[in-house]
Amino acid sequence: MKRHFFRLAGSALLSLLVFSSVSARASEIKDSQNTDAVSTTSTTDANNAAPVPGTFSSSMGPMNDAAAQSLSQVTSVSQLSDVQPTDWAFQALQSLVERYGCIAGYPNGTFRGNRAATRYELAAALNACLDQISDKFATKEDLATVKALQEEFKAELATLKGRVDGLEARTSTLEAQQFSTTTKLTGEVVFQASQFFSTDDRRAVGTGTPTVFNNSRATFSDRVRLNFDTSFTGKDRLRVRLQSRNIQSLATVSGTNQARLGVDGDDNNTFTLDDLYYRFPIGKKAQVAIIANSGEYNDFVNNFNPYLESSGSGALSRFGRFNPIYRFSDGGAGVIANYKFNDKIAVSAGYLADRPNTSTGPSGGFFGGSYSALAQLELQPTKRLSIGITYVHAFQEGSATDNGLLNLTGSTGSAYARRPFGNNPMNSDSIGAEVNFKVAPWMNVSGWATYTKANRENGPGSAEVLNWATVFAFPDLIVPGNLGAIVFGQPPRVIGVGDGLTRTADFGTTYHIEALYRIKVNGNITITPGVIVLINPENNSANGTEFIPVIRTTFKF
Numbered sequence: 422m423k424r425h426f427f428r429l430a431g432s433a434l435l436s437l438l439v440f441s442s443v444s445a446r447a448s449e450i451k452d453s454q455n456t457d458a459v460s461t462t463s464t465t466d467a468n469n470a471a472p473v474p475g476t477f478s479s480s481m482g483p484m485n486d487a488a489a490q491s492l493s494q495v496t497s498v499s500q501l502s503d504v505q506p507t508d509w510a511f512q513a514l515q516s517l518v519e520r521y522g523c524i525a526g527y528p529n530g531t532f533r534g535n536r537a538a539t540r541y542e543l544a545a546a547l548n549a550c551l552d553q554i555s556d557k558f559a560t561k562e563d564l565a566t567v568k569a570l571q572e573e574f575k576a577e578l579a580t581l582k583g584r585v586d587g588l589e590a591r592t593s594t595l596e597a598q599q600f601s602t603t604t605k606l607t608g609e610v611v612f613q614a615s616q617f618f619s620t621d622d623r624r625a626v627g628t629g630t631p632t633v634f635n636n637s638r639a640t641f642s643d644r645v646r647l648n649f650d651t652s653f654t655g656k657d658r659l660r661v662r663l664q665s666r667n668i669q670s671l672a673t674v675s676g677t678n679q680a681r682l683g684v685d686g687d688d689n690n691t692f693t694l695d696d697l698y699y700r701f702p703i704g705k706k707a708q709v710a711i712i713a714n715s716g717e718y719n720d721f722v723n724n725f726n727p728y729l730e731s732s733g734s735g736a737l738s739r740f741g742r743f744n745p746i747y748r749f750s751d752g753g754a755g756v757i758a759n760y761k762f763n764d765k766i767a768v769s770a771g772y773l774a775d776r777p778n779t780s781t782g783p784s785g786g787f788f789g790g791s792y793s794a795l796a797q798l799e800l801q802p803t804k805r806l807s808i809g810i811t812y813v814h815a816f817q818e819g820s821a822t823d824n825g826l827l828n829l830t831g832s833t834g835s836a837y838a839r840r841p842f843g844n845n846p847m848n849s850d851s852i853g854a855e856v857n858f859k860v861a862p863w864m865n866v867s868g869w870a871t872y873t874k875a876n877r878e879n880g881p882g883s884a885e886v887l888n889w890a891t892v893f894a895f896p897d898l899i900v901p902g903n904l905g906a907i908v909f910g911q912p913p914r915v916i917g918v919g920d921g922l923t924r925t926a927d928f929g930t931t932y933h934i935e936a937l938y939r940i941k942v943n944g945n946i947t948i949t950p951g952v953i954v955l956i957n958p959e960n961n962s963a964n965g966t967e968f969i970p971v972i973r974t975t976f977k978f
Contacts, residue, residue, distance in 0.1 A: 522553060697715070749851070755777070
């Protein structure tokens with residue numbers, strides 16, 4: 422019987438000691454303090470109401486008489502409300518509480534068996550049990566049994582001590598070398614190979630017949646992004662992104678922005694600040710983002726194309742990622758807010774200025790310069806269907822020497838649709854409709870259509886621009902984790918003009934066809950081969966059909 426008790430008590434306390442060593446060390450790294458402690462006082466005095474020896478109290482301060490009395494009355498493990506007969510340590514606790522009275526519990530009648538204990542608490546509990554043992558088994562035979570038990574567990578104790586020491590060394594190293602207690606580093610690296618072909622080997626033109634040969638060559642280029650995400654409350658995010666890239670746009674060799682890829686841009690592989698914003702909640706239903714650099718609506722507003730929206734792992738083309746209505750600001754600063762009424766209705770609103778840091782000169786400024794304002798209603802009638810209605814009003818500055826801010830298409834349509842009034846400033850109103858429908862676990866359908874009415878600011882002139890697309894995505898196609906997708910649509914084209922413009926609408930209609938298959942090598946690497954086909958590029962049937970094969974490899978860490 423005595424030997425059985427020593428084995429039982431020794432096993433239980435030894436296990437608790439191991440967990441307490443690791444838990445206490447991890448708690449130090451997180452700078453969290455436990456408010457529970459063990460009392461080591463051996464008597465209960467009516468004046469100071471100290472805890473009973475070997476019991477867990479809820480604070481280091483004194484308890485009242487009622488609490489002390491409740492502790493002294495715990496004589497059965499059934500009085501501990503959170504201990505069940507199915508618990509793995511139930512028999513050990515039953516012996517310690519009912520037979521030897523050296524572990525009782527907390528004043529509220531709980532034991533809290535899953536809570537990590539500190540070394541101090543284990544030392545106090547062990548001391549209380551040893552006091553009970555000394556009182557009941559103070560014989561030479563009992564002492565010999567204890568000594569034999571120590572010898573028997575000598576090897577196990579040495580092994581466990583070594584493991585604990587090793588864990589402490591590793592956690593100490595982690596504490597010393599950790600990047601930050603509040604900031605997480607993530608990254609993405611894209612390797613991309615592509616080449617442009619056309620059936621007439623000539624660059625597309627907006628009017629007339631193409632004459633310039635494209636002289637296309639195969640390219641291999643890259644983009645690197647490092648994200649530093651910091652949270653101060655656990656629900657907010659401060660993002661700082663560094664980016665380096667050398668992926669040249671295919672617009673030059675192809676003759677049209679319709680051939681631009683989803684990930685392009687050339688900084689000669691020099692790291693720049695690409696993203697800077699702070700996003701935080703207001704209550705339980707609202708989120709607000711304050712954007713200081715490179716703001717885009719698609720990063721903060723639902724764009725209803727979940728499988729292909731990412732530049733690094735989504736559609737291969739720029740047009741295929743999402744509705745161009747979200748591109749009216751490309752790199753600005755401002756505020757975007759989201760509010761979710763319930764699971765079926767949500768709204769978003771935002772304001773972005775394209776050159777907010779310019780204080781003097783003919784253009785720029787947070788107010789008065791080029792800007793866009795967005796409002797969106799999101800509806801989700803069922804779990805599989807979501808619908809969006811989006812409105813954007815924009816003002817875009819321009820001059821004889823600067824047309825960089827004049828862009829009605831987000832660089833996804835024809836040159837005429839992008840700047841129907843040349844370098845003259847304009848305002849525009851766009852209305853878009855988006856839909857996403859999960860037909861089955863293996864098939865998802867997305868789509869959009871947007872109509873834009875633009876007006877010249879410093880003279881007569883108006884233009885109407887239209888674009889639409891349908892996206893079919895096939896999750897887990899052939900192999901679980903892989904994705905197949907097809908995009909078919911019409912990039913932005915001018916469908917009508919008015920108020921004295923000399924040029925009519927675009928002469929033809931471009932059709933965008935894209936097919937890709939994303940292969941998941943593992944949780945960090947994907948390879949996406951695919952092809953983009955443009956029929957009647959630049960909305961001109963005189964141009965030859967363009968083909969762009971692409972192989973993109975994406976690394977995430």
